[in-house]
Amino acid sequence: MLAEKNSISDNAIPTIENQPNKSNIILYKKIIISLSIILSAIAPLLRLSDQYHYNGSLSLWTVYDWLINYQGGFIRRGFAGEIIYLTASLTHISPLYILLFLQIFLITSLFYNTWKILLKQQDIVRHLIVMFSPAFFASFLDSNILERKDALYFTIISYLARLYIEQRFSKIKQIIYFCIVYPALILTHEIFFALLPYSLFFIKNKKTALIYSIPSMLTFAIIIFHHHITPHIQAKQQVQDIISSYHKFGIYLANAGALNWLEFSTIQGFHYMEYYYFRNFLWLVFLLLSIYNIIILVIFYKNRFNKRTIAYTAFSILLMMPVFLVATDWARFIIFECVSLWFILLTNYTEVSTIFLKLDNILINQIPKVLILLNLLFIYGGILGVNLAVSFPNATLGYLTNSAYNILRDKHSAYQYNLAKLQLGCKVVKCPPSYAQNLKKIMQATPLQHMNMTDLKTFYLLTCFVQPNPYLNYVKADQYCYKITNRISQAVNLSRHKAKTNILK
Numbered sequence: 001m002l003a004e005k006n007s008i009s010d011n012a013i014p015t016i017e018n019q020p021n022k023s024n025i026i027l028y029k030k031i032i033i034s035l036s037i038i039l040s041a042i043a044p045l046l047r048l049s050d051q052y053h054y055n056g057s058l059s060l061w062t063v064y065d066w067l068i069n070y071q072g073g074f075i076r077r078g079f080a081g082e083i084i085y086l087t088a089s090l091t092h093i094s095p096l097y098i099l100l101f102l103q104i105f106l107i108t109s110l111f112y113n114t115w116k117i118l119l120k121q122q123d124i125v126r127h128l129i130v131m132f133s134p135a136f137f138a139s140f141l142d143s144n145i146l147e148r149k150d151a152l153y154f155t156i157i158s159y160l161a162r163l164y165i166e167q168r169f170s171k172i173k174q175i176i177y178f179c180i181v182y183p184a185l186i187l188t189h190e191i192f193f194a195l196l197p198y199s200l201f202f203i204k205n206k207k208t209a210l211i212y213s214i215p216s217m218l219t220f221a222i223i224i225f226h227h228h229i230t231p232h233i234q235a236k237q238q239v240q241d242i243i244s245s246y247h248k249f250g251i252y253l254a255n256a257g258a259l260n261w262l263e264f265s266t267i268q269g270f271h272y273m274e275y276y277y278f279r280n281f282l283w284l285v286f287l288l289l290s291i292y293n294i295i296i297l298v299i300f301y302k303n304r305f306n307k308r309t310i311a312y313t314a315f316s317i318l319l320m321m322p323v324f325l326v327a328t329d330w331a332r333f334i335i336f337e338c339v340s341l342w343f344i345l346l347t348n349y350t351e352v353s354t355i356f357l358k359l360d361n362i363l364i365n366q367i368p369k370v371l372i373l374l375n376l377l378f379i380y381g382g383i384l385g386v387n388l389a390v391s392f393p394n395a396t397l398g399y400l401t402n403s404a405y406n407i408l409r410d411k412h413s414a415y416q417y418n419l420a421k422l423q424l425g426c427k428v429v430k431c432p433p434s435y436a437q438n439l440k441k442i443m444q445a446t447p448l449q450h451m452n453m454t455d456l457k458t459f460y461l462l463t464c465f466v467q468p469n470p471y472l473n474y475v476k477a478d479q480y481c482y483k484i485t486n487r488i489s490q491a492v493n494l495s496r497h498k499a500k501t502n503i504l505k
Contacts, residue, residue: 029119029124030119032124032128033115033118033119033124033128034115036128036131036132037111037112037114037115037118038111040111040131040132040137040140040141041107041108041111043140043141044107044140044141044145044146044147045104045107045108047144047147048100048103048104048107048147049100051063051144051147052096052100058096058251058253059144059147059257060254060256060257060258060259060488061144061148061257061258062144062147062148063096063099064253064256064257064258064259065077065148065149065189065257065258066080066081066084066099066102066148066149067081067084067085067095067099067242067246067251067253068080068081068242068258068259068262069081069082069084069085069242069245070082071085071241071242071245072237072238072239072240072241072242072245073238073241074226075226075235075238075242075262076187076190076223076226076227076262077149077187077188077189077190077258077262078187078242079184079187079188080149080152080188081242084098084099084102085245085246088249094249094250094251095246095249095251096251103146103147103151106146106151106152106154106155107146107151107155109155109158109159110146110151110154110155110158113155113158113159113161113162114131114137114158116162116166117158117161117162117165117343117346117347118346120165121346126300127300127346129300130296130297130300130301130342131342133293133296134289134292134293135289135290135293135331135334135335135338135339136293136335136338136339136342137339139331139335143331145332145335148332149188149189150332150335150336152185152188153185153189153192153195153336154339156181156182156185157195157198157199157339157340157343158343160177160199160202161202161343161344161346161347164202164347165346165347169202174203174212177199178199178212178213178215178216179212179215182196182199182215182216183215183216183218183219186216186219186220186223187219187223190220190223190224191320191323191333191336193216193217193219193220193319194316194319194320194323194336195316195320195336195337195340196213196216196316196319197312197313197315197316197319198312198313198316198340198341198343198344200212200213200312201308201309201312201344202347232263232265235262235263236255236263238262239255239259239260239262239263240255242259243255243259250498251495252491252494252495252498253491254484254487254488254490254491254492255484255487256484256487256488256491260484260487286330286331286334287330289334290334290337290338293334293338294338294341297338297341297342297345301345304345304348305345309341309344309345312344313337313341313344316337316340317337320333320336320337414443415439415440415443418439418442418443418462419436419439421462421465422435422436422439422458422461422462422465423436424465425461425465425478425481425482426461426465428475428478428479428482429478429479429481429482431461431482434454435454435457435458435461438454438455438458439458439462441455442455442458442459442462453489453492453493456489456492457485457486457489460485460488460489461481461482461485464481464484464485465478465481
């Protein structure tokens with residue numbers, strides 16, 4: 001049936017007068033798509049190693065999140081970490097090497113699947129414009145999204161879309177995917193449950209789709225129930241057990257970042273978010289930009305939207321809304337939705353109109369230098385749009401304007417800003433007087449991994465202290481910041497001590 005539809009659609013595709021040689025079109029098409037994919041993949045691949053010496057230690061939100069395991073008992077987000085831990089224990093290979101290999105594999109697979117999907121399209125330019133738009137692959141260029149577990153989901157949904165396009169999503173594969181793969185994905189991070197409707201979209205029969213959703217619903221229910229009944233003291237002990245389980249590998253973690261978040265109850269999450277909602281109104285910027293990015297999809301793929309696509313997308317967004325109330329990663333949530341919807345729209349790859357074919361024809365004939373086209377796409381993604389992953393206020397300017405912003409903001413004004421922020425926070429937690437003087441050292445070009453512990457602790461405080469806000473009292477937030485800073489500093493100090501001991505041996 002699908003083959004018949006494809007045949008009918010292919011016959012309906014309008015032809016273009018003076019169309020260049022077909023073999024040349026295919027060659028240009030492959031070159032442009034290949035260079036676009038390679039250019040997109042380079043940045044996240046090169047950035048992978050940075051997370052292993054982030055601020056003198058391991059990244060709190062990428063490496064830490066991946067290393068959550070079940071060594072302290074069942075806990076949310078622990079499935080992937082348990083696999084990494086068991087593999088490391090059996091092979092005697094460091095979990096960090098295993099994680100790095102896994103991340104490289106996931107990122108490479110994601111871009112390979114995307115490459116295969118784009119080659120199936122009748123036209124190419126509009127897809128590349130969307131791909132390099134702010135909430136799509138452009139967001140991978142200046143963020144750590146693909147270093148996190150997000151890469152696991154993006155790789156799986158891209159592979160599923162590819163299987164569907166190639167008509168290889170058989171009954172057996174469907175059962176394996178919905179009964180084993182996706183529940184395991186939810187055990188790795190519960191947020192993926194909100195994205196389940198995008199996978200169910202590929203199942204045409206509503207009754208079958210409902211049956212396939214049961215394993216994932218049960219898995220999610222178990223996670224939520226267990227999280228609800230687990231007392232704070234038990235969760236805290238589980239985190240300590242996770243930390244101590246990696247000591248035999250010479251890895252010393254701190255109870256911070258992704259690990260510390262495991263101790264938060266739902267109520268604590270709401271209070272935490274209340275603090276951030278009043279801190280600034282960046283969430284409103286993200287909301288407007290999400291609408292902007294959906295408009296991009298509608299403009300370029302209006303003929304591919306139907307009631308079914310809209311219904312499944314709306315259902316996923318509805319499931320995602322509670323997450324916006326208990327977590328600050330608004331940009332990630334928007335990117336999840338936009339990229340997932342894009343892959344769904346790409347599966348209807350036979351739909352094309354005269355205007356898009358003409359656009360391809362003009363560019364292939366008039367702009368043979370492919371790099372010019374790619375540069376224009378990158379500029380579009382950065383200047384006219386907004387990279388949702390960068391921090392305020394740079395987010396309102398676009399990631400390519402970040403360097404211009406830093407030039408305008410000289411070292412003196414940056415020092416005064418950081419000094420004021422440090423002094424305000426230290427009034428609450430009573431930092432040592434030397435911290436203000438340490439700031440001058442930090443403002444110099446000293447690599448963070450080579451800072452002494454006092455300077456490093458000062459830097460950590462700067463990254464989480466905030467300026468006063470008339471709506472909220474930040475005393476508790478600053479006290480929490482100071483506590484976490486001490487934990488991180490202790491872990492960094494221990495790791496450095498062990499490293500020196502190993503060198504001497």
